[in-house]
Structure formats: structure tokens, C-alpha cells
């Protein structure tokens with residue numbers, strides 16, 4: 001994958017403009033990974049690109065986070081020829097279900113689509129550490145923000161996208177029409 005940013009922009013997954021986010025804040029960018037990953041060819045190429053950096057790390061298992069990371073976890077595992085399990089949130093807590101487990105010393109790579117604060121990834125790291133897994137690193141499609149981890153993180157795209165309170169939004173001041181991604185436009 002030569003230019004992830006272009007690939008995701010062409011697929012309509014990455015948009016520039018003036019957006020109302022679910023949080024109620026405004027932003028000049030919007031990213032919805034799955035609207036590009038719905039195309040199997042994009043998912044496959046993204047998985048290959050995520051796997052590339054780790055191919056000499058003798059990864060045994062890819063661990064992704066449901067729901068957003070599962071498709072990429074699968075594609076990354078396919079490229080690395082490893083197995084793939086995922087953690088999911090049940091009753092407020094990230095954990096492994098469906099018979100998934102890791103053994104002490106198992107070399108794992110964590111895969112997530114978008115990392116913002118990194119809270120969920122940190123929860124999964126905690127679970128993996130309590131199983132004694134050997135966490136080699138974290139692969140993400142997009143790192144958005146300043147999350148820090150003690151394990152190496154490689155993201156295909158990195159961005160510092162500010163989100164503004166509507167009262168102090170510079171895009172509102174420019175009178176750019178506000179849109180809600182995935183629904184109709186309004187201003």
C-alpha cells in the first residue's frame with residue numbers, strides 16, 4: 001500500500017470539511033475505517049501493510065479488539081500466517097471469550113483500527129500480561145492523538161486532529177456548512 005491516506009480518502013473513509021462528531025464537538029476531519037474496509041481488496045492490502053513491519057518478529061498470534069479491529073486483525077494474521085483472536089467488551093470489561101486464550105511466552109501482536117486515547121488497548125495489554133504473553137508491539141491503521149504505550153506502536157497514518165467546542169469552532173466562524181457523517185448534510 002503506497003499511500004494509505006490516499007487509499008482511504010479515495011474510498012470515502014477519510015474526509016476533510018466540517019463535521020459534527022458523536023461527542024458533540026466539531027472537527028475538520030472525519031475518519032470511518034470500515035467504509036474503506038468494506039472492500040475486501042482494501043482490507044487485504046491494509047492487513048499486508050500492517051504486517052510488513054512485524055514480519056521478522058516471529059509473531060505467533062495476532063490479537064485484535066472487537067469490533068473495529070477484527071477485520072484488520074484477520075487480514076494481518078493472514079499476511080503473517082499466524083492465528084488471530086480478538087478481545088471484546090462484555091459487562092464493561094475487555095476480555096477474551098469464545099474459547100480464545102494465549103499461553104505464557106506466546107509472541108503476540110496487537111492490531112487495532114483507530115487508537116485515540118489507547119484506553120481499550122491498555123486494557124487488552126493488561127489481560128495479555130496476566131496470561132504471560134510476550135507482547136511484541138501494536139499495529140494500528142490510524143493513531144489519532146498522543147497515546148503512549150510501553151510497547152512499540154506502528155501506525156499507517158498519524159494525525160493530530162483537533163476537536164472544537166461548537167462555541168469556539170474556527171470552521172463555524174468561516175461559515176463552512178456543518179455535516180454529520182453518514183447522514184444528511186445540514187447547516
Ligand SMILES: [Zn+2]
Pocket residue numbers: 018026027166169170171172173178
Ligand atoms: Zn464548527
